[in-house]
Amino acid sequence: MSTRRVATRSMAVRAPPAAAAPPAPPTRSMAARASPAAAAPPAPPATPAPAPGFSPGQMATLQALIATSVQAAVRAVAPAASGQAESTRRPSRPAAPANTADPRVQVEESFPTADPLPSTGANGGCFASAMPLPDRAALGLEADALVAGSVSERSARTFSTGIDAFNDYCVKHIVNPLAPSKEDIVLFATELSRTRCVATVRVYLSAVRYHLLCKRVPVTCMQSVRLSAVLKGLERRQGPATTTRRGLTGQDLADLQHFLLRSNYSESDRAMIWASVLTAFHGLLRASEFLAPHATRVDSTRTLTWQQISVQASSAVVRLRVTKTAQLGDGGQVQLRETRDDFCPVRALTAYLDLAGQREATEPVFVFASGRFLTREELTKILRLALRTNEVSSHSMRIGGASLMAQRGASEWQVKRAGRWRSSACERYVRQAAGMPSL
Template identity: 50%
Template sequence: MTTIPRHYLFALASLFLGRDSSILQAITSQWSATASLSPPAASSVTPSGLTAPGASTSSRPHLPESDVSVPRTGPRSLQPSSTRAFPQLAALSAASDALVEDSVSERTKQTFKPGIAAYLEFCRSNSIVALSPTTENIVSFTTSLFVVRSLSLSSIRVYLAAVRYYLLCNGAAVDVLKSARLTAVLHGIERRQPPSALARRELSVDDLIHFRRYLQRSNYAYVDQTMLWASVTLAFYGLLRASEYLAPSIHTFDSQRALVWTAVSIAPDSVTLRLKVTKTRQSGDGGTVTVSSTGDETCPVLAMSEFRRTTAQACSAQPVFAFAEGNYLTPPCLNKILRQALNCNQVSSHSMRIGGATLLASRGASEAVIRRAGRWRSTASERYVRQVAGMPPQWTSSVASLRDRV
């Protein structure tokens, strides 16, 4: 068997991983740590992770019982004999661990913490090996979330996603999360759980018009009226997430994430946004979003053009949506204004994204088109579509059967 020189592998890693120093450091540390290793004896090494009494242990390191944080697998200290015999494979395995960990955003990792904690507690209480669950173990865990913890279906799905991430980070199999029995249990939960009275309501074109009338009657300065109108129409027709166009604080913003004027291009028939990051793309290039003219009074292109004409910040590197007094528009602020304008507590900054998806579906767009327009990477887009009058046949039955709303 031909051994690939270490310097050649390092050059390949540098080429593909670019400036990701954390992964390159993991590779170099693995080479240094394992360069003098000889193949280990056939006897197995017991890891310090979560195991049931008398159960066989995994050769991959994983979280100890007391650790309920999002898993972070560093350079491996325990390897199968075939891997330890070849340092290059150990180094690449450590690099793959780092890539798996970075497959979700830091915010998502925080969201996963309660799910991982609940799963580990369930395993401890029932003497289950956390990294070797059976299909029935996962089904029982899911049932306990609904029966014992009284979680909603949407929360249960997040917990299961957290378990999947935990298993992936520790090199365990995830096929147990794809069983037909688990799918049936989730469908049963869906049927038993009534639709939430607090589910967000979508915005419609009529709501947009009503919102504009409210702004015109309000005491907001004209420049602030144009700013609020532009933000709502752009989010509605662009299916924008709040984090993609609003600041997190009225006084501060993250220059690496915020939508600034220099990232906005306005043409006669479209507005193009160059997003720095999105929920599903955290690499610093969130891609572009092009919103076309609608040719009516809710046109986002006309709204953005008028807002740019009236604001003094139109050519700066400041957040696009800010009040004349200097405060940035935030999700809580926009939520309050929307609820006052529409006299409805079920609307929020997310209602525009829901409304935009529903509008596309009502006009005959396929699920694939909606997913692409909203930059979804899964079928989660289906949960954004609401039942409205005139819904095409291909959406009517599927939307009516969905109770797990966002």
């Protein structure tokens, strides 16, 4: 018993004392008194321990396997197989010569050409419909050509004047012509109104919109309530147009015939001018449907050629290709019938054909003996000299023909169909005119 008690007592003596309580953290006053140099340096970032069960070498192998699987998944959803994807890459440019004299070439060639990246959808993934950059560039050029061809050749020429005016405005007021604001467009329209009518201002604004579309610039600057209000105010301030074009009457045709007989034109030129006027008068032709746009240049899609005219004993047929209301071709046929008077279009065309002789099928019909083509400017000049008034133009034959049909009892629908109108614009052309010749 004594031996067991002694052993127990010795074990108790050798046992370690209980763990002491941790020291209290320093108070705020102690922290304030601590020197910055005595502060302990920040501990280095702990190295992440390897996942349990994997050694560092095994982790590297696992990461390589995951990367390989991701690359295989991306290739599976690519636009084509890996072999096709290689073929769609941009060809690498040849390296610059070692001793080239132009340092810009060396700088440019120092950057490698990157492969086209696939498009990313809303969910952040790669779509199989990703389009290579060369295809997108080709589609962009094709879209540019379609936008440029969305207006007729005559409208494009008219727009060029408006675009030049807008560029002059931008230079004058230090405005970027490819990034105008809504207020810039408003001020441009206001400046135009000082020297031009509201109709011309609208045409110039359409020209600016067309120009921005061709340059792939958003046209939101053309859409503002303030611009609409400015145009409305211009209409109220300027009032309606004071000059109106009037149609040819029977007396006008007689005066023109007398003027041609006394003029210095050759016999073939007199016959050509007379046939053009009567053809447009009875056929209700627009100037662009039978006249050339330039004295030395023709519009192959609009200018009237010999292959479009067929003259019979008592009638003639004019086949139109492209018209204002049929921009894609097949403008219809115009029937001309014998009137048995001094203003018969069939007899005028027959007389001109006899004097013109054999012509090429693709050659314009109305050509002077000198080889110059009859244009709207030349025909307007002849009409104003013959009738001694500025109220007539190359459009007066169309107005006069519509007025004659209405005077002879034709309904508005018949006049609209004969003139190939799609809107109610013919209502302002149906004007009663005294002295018109009988059909």
